[in-house]
Amino acid sequence: MSKDVALVPDLRERLDEALRAGADATEVEIRLEEIDSLNITYQKESLESLNKGVGMGGCVRALVDGSWGFCSFNSLENLPSRVEQAIAIAKALGPGSVKITEQEPVVDSVPLDLKKDPRDVPISEILGTVKGYNDILVKHDGIASNYTIYRHFHYRRVLANKTGSFIEQEKMRMTLMVMAMAMDPDGMMQDSREFVNSLTDYSVLPGKEELIEKLAATAIETAKAPKVKAGTYPVVVDPMLTGTFVHEAFGHLSEADFVHENPDWQKILTMGRKMGRPILNITDGGTVPDEGGSMKYDDEGTPTGLTYLVKEGILNGRLHSRETAEALNEEPTGNARAVSYRFPPIVRMTNTSIEPGPHSFEDMISDIKYGIYAVRPHGGQTSLEQFTFGADQGFEIVDGKIGQRLRNVSISGNLFKTLENIDMISDDRSFESVGGCGKGEQAPLPVGTGGPHIRIQDCVVGGES
Amino acid sequence: MSIIEQLLEKAKARTDAAEVFYTQSEATAAAWASDRLKIAEGKESSGVALRVMVDGKMGFFATTKMDDPDMIVDTAIELAPLGTEFAGEFPDSYDPADVDAYDEPTAQAGPDKIVETGNKMVADAKSGKSDAMYDGKLDRTIIRAEIANSKGAHSEFRKTIFEGYLSGSVTREGDVLIIWDFDASTKMGDQPSDWVKWNVETLNAASNVVSLPSGDYKCILTPKALDMFGPLQMALNARNVLKDMSPFGDKVGEQVFDPRINLVDDGLNALTPSAQPIDDEGVTMQKTTLIENGVLKGFIHDLHTSAKMGVASTGNGMRGGLSATPRAGFTTLTLMPGDKSLDELVASVDKGVLIDQIMGAHQASPFSGDFSVSVSLGFVIENGKIVGRFKDGMMAGNVFRMMKDKVIETGSEQRLAHMYAPPVLFDGITIAT
Numbered sequence: 001m002s003k004d005v006a007l008v009p010d011l012r013e014r015l016d017e018a019l020r021a022g023a024d025a026t027e028v029e030i031r032l033e034e035i036d037s038l039n040i041t042y043q044k045e046s047l048e049s050l051n052k053g054v055g056m057g058g059c060v061r062a063l064v065d066g067s068w069g070f071c072s073f074n075s076l077e078n079l080p081s082r083v084e085q086a087i088a089i090a091k092a093l094g095p096g097s098v099k100i101t102e103q104e105p106v107v108d109s110v111p112l113d114l115k116k117d118p119r120d121v122p123i124s125e126i127l128g129t130v131k132g133y134n135d136i137l138v139k140h141d142g143i144a145s146n147y148t149i150y151r152h153f154h155y156r157r158v159l160a161n162k163t164g165s166f167i168e169q170e171k172m173r174m175t176l177m178v179m180a181m182a183m184d185p186d187g188m189m190q191d192s193r194e195f196v197n198s199l200t201d202y203s204v205l206p207g208k209e210e211l212i213e214k215l216a217a218t219a220i221e222t223a224k225a226p227k228v229k230a231g232t233y234p235v236v237v238d239p240m241l242t243g244t245f246v247h248e249a250f251g252h253l254s255e256a257d258f259v260h261e262n263p264d265w266q267k268i269l270t271m272g273r274k275m276g277r278p279i280l281n282i283t284d285g286g287t288v289p290d291e292g293g294s295m296k297y298d299d300e301g302t303p304t305g306l307t308y309l310v311k312e313g314i315l316n317g318r319l320h321s322r323e324t325a326e327a328l329n330e331e332p333t334g335n336a337r338a339v340s341y342r343f344p345p346i347v348r349m350t351n352t353s354i355e356p357g358p359h360s361f362e363d364m365i366s367d368i369k370y371g372i373y374a375v376r377p378h379g380g381q382t383s384l385e386q387f388t389f390g391a392d393q394g395f396e397i398v399d400g401k402i403g404q405r406l407r408n409v410s411i412s413g414n415l416f417k418t419l420e421n422i423d424m425i426s427d428d429r430s431f432e433s434v435g436g437c438g439k440g441e442q443a444p445l446p447v448g449t450g451g452p453h454i455r456i457q458d459c460v461v462g463g464e465s
Numbered sequence: 466m467s468i469i470e471q472l473l474e475k476a477k478a479r480t481d482a483a484e485v486f487y488t489q490s491e492a493t494a495a496a497w498a499s500d501r502l503k504i505a506e507g508k509e510s511s512g513v514a515l516r517v518m519v520d521g522k523m524g525f526f527a528t529t530k531m532d533d534p535d536m537i538v539d540t541a542i543e544l545a546p547l548g549t550e551f552a553g554e555f556p557d558s559y560d561p562a563d564v565d566a567y568d569e570p571t572a573q574a575g576p577d578k579i580v581e582t583g584n585k586m587v588a589d590a591k592s593g594k595s596d597a598m599y600d601g602k603l604d605r606t607i608i609r610a611e612i613a614n615s616k617g618a619h620s621e622f623r624k625t626i627f628e629g630y631l632s633g634s635v636t637r638e639g640d641v642l643i644i645w646d647f648d649a650s651t652k653m654g655d656q657p658s659d660w661v662k663w664n665v666e667t668l669n670a671a672s673n674v675v676s677l678p679s680g681d682y683k684c685i686l687t688p689k690a691l692d693m694f695g696p697l698q699m700a701l702n703a704r705n706v707l708k709d710m711s712p713f714g715d716k717v718g719e720q721v722f723d724p725r726i727n728l729v730d731d732g733l734n735a736l737t738p739s740a741q742p743i744d745d746e747g748v749t750m751q752k753t754t755l756i757e758n759g760v761l762k763g764f765i766h767d768l769h770t771s772a773k774m775g776v777a778s779t780g781n782g783m784r785g786g787l788s789a790t791p792r793a794g795f796t797t798l799t800l801m802p803g804d805k806s807l808d809e810l811v812a813s814v815d816k817g818v819l820i821d822q823i824m825g826a827h828q829a830s831p832f833s834g835d836f837s838v839s840v841s842l843g844f845v846i847e848n849g850k851i852v853g854r855f856k857d858g859m860m861a862g863n864v865f866r867m868m869k870d871k872v873i874e875t876g877s878e879q880r881l882a883h884m885y886a887p888p889v890l891f892d893g894i895t896i897a898t
Contacts, residue, residue, distance in 0.1 A: 044708040044709060068504035070507070071508065092505060144709060230859070257498070261499035262499050265636050381839075382824070384641050388824050388825035460857070461897075
């Protein structure tokens with residue numbers, strides 16, 4: 001399947017043998033994983049870390065009498081005893097209520113199709129490229145300090161279950177993150193960031209000098225910019241930040257694991273409920289090509305797809321594992337994901353997006369007397385109904401035109417009100433796969449987030465008075 | 466020969482210096498969701514990390530695949546010419562601090578004990594407030610670590626960690642309330658009962674929703690609501706001083722905070738999970754004074770930064786995971802307590818707010834201290850009494866200015882959250898609703 005040597009010799013036979021130890025379980029899954037990573041960090045003028053790591057490990061999850069037992073390990077010796085251990089743990093819980101959907105067994109191998117593999121590039125060459133970008137910032141007047149970070153992370157996973165599925169998949173992710181810092185008028189450091197990432201091609205990383213020059217200029221301008229004044233404004237959100245918004249504010253609410261045993265939430269999130277205006281469509285799917293959450297199968301072996309969570313403003317679907325789908329009598333959607341072999345799969349997003357709409361960016365700002373244009377994400381968080389997210393860059397909109405820069409733009413609100421308040425959606429969509437998602441202790445999980453420009457009326461922006 | 470001896474033996478002959486760090490852990494955990502026990506877990510992990518010095522440069526490689534020592538040594542040596550500067554020297558010997566980080570009863574807590582404790586926790590919470598639903602997790606870990614270097618220094622230690630949380634939620638159309646309490650310690654004690662008591666009391670107190678006009682208020686932040694204080698850690702870390710990223714770089718001996726603020730980094734507090742006898746590069750763990758009566762005393766150091774700045778390492782060489790090199794990092798940043806209990810702090814406020822949970826701390830600017838976060842659990846105080854919960858608020862400010870100009874006083878009851886800290890009463894904090 002790739003230039004890597006097989007994870008372990010006679011893998012299929014060994015896994016089949018181990019699964020036989022799970023005869024009295026409803027389901028047994030064995031996942032094995034091989035990881036290799038490279039991390040390079042420049043800070044100010046010098047190399048701060050060059051960390052190479054290689055890892056291997058595995059886990060077993062067993063469903064016995066309605067309860068899950070899970071164990072994880074690094075040594076791949078004696079896999080049958082690991083199956084027995086997971087079963088013993090499940091039995092320690094006593095009978096439970098968990099049921100899972102039946103699965104059509106899948107036997108498949110999904111090799112990576114990389115245009116340029118970073119593992120074929122000499123580390124000295126990668127270091128040279130990263131240092132080149134870093135030097136631009138070091139030499140730039142007005143830049144007080146800086147970070148340049150390169151990472152690649154590759155994994156190969158094998159899933160075998162008692163149902164009869166046997167799936168091998170791999171994934172690569174390359175990220176370059178550059179942070180430039182400039183002093184604000186109070187003498188404090190303000191940061192601005194730029195990202196380049198690819199899931200398939202190292203050759204997009206070199207040659208980005210102009211982008212870094214632009215970042216330096218942005219950082220200096222941002223540090224000088226006045227802070228946003230707290231208030232309620234019409235806010236126009238750029239595609240990258242729209243992606244973060246839909247992920248944080250709506251995506252987590254679509255994950256069926258908190259809803260499937262909570263009747264109060266089921267009442268609130270009844271399919272067919274009006275969520276927004278008819279221009280609003282929200283999707284999630286692992287089949288979107290070459291983004292952070294793209295995979296052919298999830299970590300339970302369910303084929304991924306594309307789920308319409310909101311269709312023409314109406315609540316239409318949610319994200320499932322085998323367990324949540326069975327509990328709500330719906331179909332699994334291929335959203336059971338684990339951040340690594342150290343964790344059981346839970347319901348997670350893949351690539352979440354607001355679908356393009358009918359408007360143009362110019363339409364959106366033209367009738368705004370005073371508003372905010374919020375650009376690029378700077379983190380976000382949700383507690384289901386309430387959400388918050390930060391913008392890396394902000395601008396005033398004055399009399400229908402983009403005005404001066406603002407800093408510290410951060411938005412919060414109630415999800416249901418905010419979705420209703422999206423009154424315009426542009427026709428230009430883009431995807432980003434920079435961020436990693438955290439849920440419980442499982443982070444960072446690679447996800448894709450996408451969207452067009454959106455306009456939100458009556459949006460609460462925080463700030464000092 | 467152990468893997469550690471093999472790696473040192475092989476590396477010694479080909480490098481100027483070498484250090485091997487080995488870690489092994491075993492954990493038992495169980496999780497509850499929507500009032501039900503969902504899953505129990507048994508986790509084992511082990512791995513090894515090698516640092517080598519060749520001509521003044523450091524090569525590093527870490528792996529959980531320990532079956533090929535030659536490959537591990539070759540990779541580290543191959544990376545050395547490209548690697549980072551390391552100004553420090555590996556110690557001649559290790560001198561472990563006397564800290565009680567391994568607790569036998571905690572180590573003995575197996576799946577049965579974890580499941581029984583958690584089942585009781587959820588059942589007690591349910592009987593305390595039945596219209597809420599509860600999620601929770603309990604996790605007990607035993608860690609064994611061993612470190613050795615080519616100068617012949619060798620040390621090993623064990624520690625236990627018990628951690629977990631209980632989160633109650635009440636879901637109504639237009640009002641979703643989610644609260645949580647948690648702790649992490651080297652010892653499994655009465656934490657689950659404390660979480661039950663707090664969840665039930667807080668859910669009851671939160672049932673009355675009141676409105677709060679936007680404005681500047683006296684504000685009590687509990688330790689859980691100090692999550693946006695990360696820039697303080699950036700400022701007090703010698704790594705950032707060396708990179709001109711700390712606003713405190715040239716301010717040792719100066720009054721940087723209110724005189725009531727005392728900050729130490731405490732690597733020896735067994736009530737927190739970072740307590741251990743030596744740090745991840747073998748330096749004795751200690752308690753380091755950083756801010757005394759508001760005056761900056763110094764920074765946290767690892768072997769590299771201490772050599773660069775001509776001081777001793779403070780025992781803060783931390784590995785952020787097996788595949789990361791040791792770097793100056795906090796053990797437990799501790800804000801020293803004042804005199805008043807939380808109740809007394811509340812009683813001292815005529816008109817203000819108590820904030821216990823925030824969201825969006827990582828949206829804040831990591832260096833400047835500017836923040837704008839969303840309040841996910843906040844209460845209105847009138848005439849010294851909590852009158853109800855306010856919703857959908859945002860709080861904004863700057864953590865450095867708050868610590869310098871806005872401290873009224875610190876409370877007496879410390880607990881672990883972002884810092885090990887008591888509640889703090891501030892003046893004039895902007896809340897937008």
